[in-house]
Amino acid sequence: MSAPFDALIRDNAADWLAYTEHRFVRELAEGTLPEAAFRHYLQQDYLFLIQFARAWGLAVYKSRDLAEIRQGLESLKAIVEVELGLHVGYCASWGVDEAALDGLSESRATLAYTRYVLDAGMSGDLVDLHVALAPCIIGYGEIARWILQQPFTRRDGNPYADWIAMYAGDEYQALVASERQWLDARLSTLDASRMARLSVVFRDATRLEADFWQMGLDLA
Structure with missing residues (x-):
């Protein structure tokens, strides 16, 4: 019997595949992705991280016990105190300094996905929020592992x-495993109608993540 989260992927297999094996991802693996496309993605990902921090702040509010509050708070602190700083440094290595990042406007793809996640959390509960975030949290880990398994992946000089x-x-894959475990524990207690509603949330969030990749190609 498959894990409950795997059922969400299986029920939305076409959309999941379109996201995790998107042309942006394939070209990134090959090392052929236009640098302008990646640079644009990096800039918008900075803005995404800011909204991601807000989502974890919402997770703290939506929590029902101390363990969930601590989980949301640790994720929020990790983004604000660590990840944003690392991302700024990585952007600088691609010729995008912090002043340029601060002057950015959110693209339509960034607005669509981040506000969808926040709305899912506001209108639903903590599980809705985590399911909406799953294509990002779990998806990036799945994509990276998939890339390493492909014969066309360029390993030297990429x-x-x-x-x-x-x-x-290992650090990010441990985060993926932890998120999967959290979701499986909660999804396993839900009935079919609730899972069907969450499947729609997962489907829509996955489609919006695919649009985030496409944004990099369209605006390169």
Whole structure:
């Protein structure tokens, strides 16, 4: 019997595949992705992280016990105190300084996905919020592992090797495993009608994540 979260992927297999094996991802693996596309993605991802922090703040509010409050708070602190700083440094290595990041406007793709996540959390409960975040949290880990398994992946001299290594690394994969465990524990207690509603949330969030990849190609 498959894990409950795997059932969400199975029920939305076409959309999940379109996201995790998107042309942006394939070209990143090959090292052929136009640098302008990646640079644009990095800039919008900075803005995404800010909204991601808000989502974890919402997770704290939506929590029902101290353990959930601590989980949301630790995730919020990790983004604000660590990840944003690392992202700024990584952007600088691609010629985008912090002043440029501060002057950015959110693209339509960034607005659509981040506000969808926040709305899912506001209108639903903590499980809705985690399911809406899953394509990002779990998806990036799945994508990185998939990249490493492909025969066309360029391992030497790939300008995107650091990005791949970050999400394929033990630290991020442990985060993915932890999130899967959290979701499986809660999804396993839900009835079919509730799972069907969450499947729609997962489907829509996955489609919006695919649009985030496409944004990089369209605006390169």
